[in-house]
Amino acid sequence: MLGRMSRSVRLFTGIAVILVALFSCSSPIVADPNSTTTQPNTVENTQKPATKKTENSQTRWIEIDLSEQQLYGWEGEKLVYDFEISTGKKSTPTPIGKFLIGRKYRYNRMRGRDYDIPDVPYAMYFYKGYAIHGAYWHNKFGIPVSHGCVNLRVKDARKLYNWSALGTLVVVHE
Secondary structure (H helix, E strand, C coil): CHHHHHHHHHHHHHHHHHHHHHHHCCCCEEECCCCCCEEECEEEECCCCCCCCCCHHHHEEEEEECCCCEEEEEECCEEEEEEECECECCCCCCCCEEEECCEEEEEEEEEECCEEEEEEEEEEEEECCEEEEECCCCCCCCCCCECCCEEECHHHHHHHHHHCCCCCEEEEEC
């Protein structure tokens, strides 16, 4: 009886480990509040991610103020950049918290349930499928219209992309 029980425990543990491994590698899931199903966000990269982490990431940081729809670039306590942005709508909000830039792509294809945008410029991913990037397809900066990403004018996104490094702190708040 004891041998059979320990074999069952080992089998259960093995299945649990396999499930954890499978789900830890899955794409981020975005829920549509009007639907009972979910769909993973997909990101198609047109070039390799940046891999250089510099010391600037320690003193430089990015503040995203959702209530003001502004992005601030800081070097320590000195304000370097102040850009008008467009963040997530109420139905697809931008996540709040402290994050680090984990991936950077000069051009990137972004897809979701109701969008497919090629060649998104200056994409900097800070949390799962959420990025700070240039937006050439709208001019509604100052108004939350995105699917959760932080949209900048392309010229502003270029400046921020070149200024920031992998590991740069991103603080998002109301």
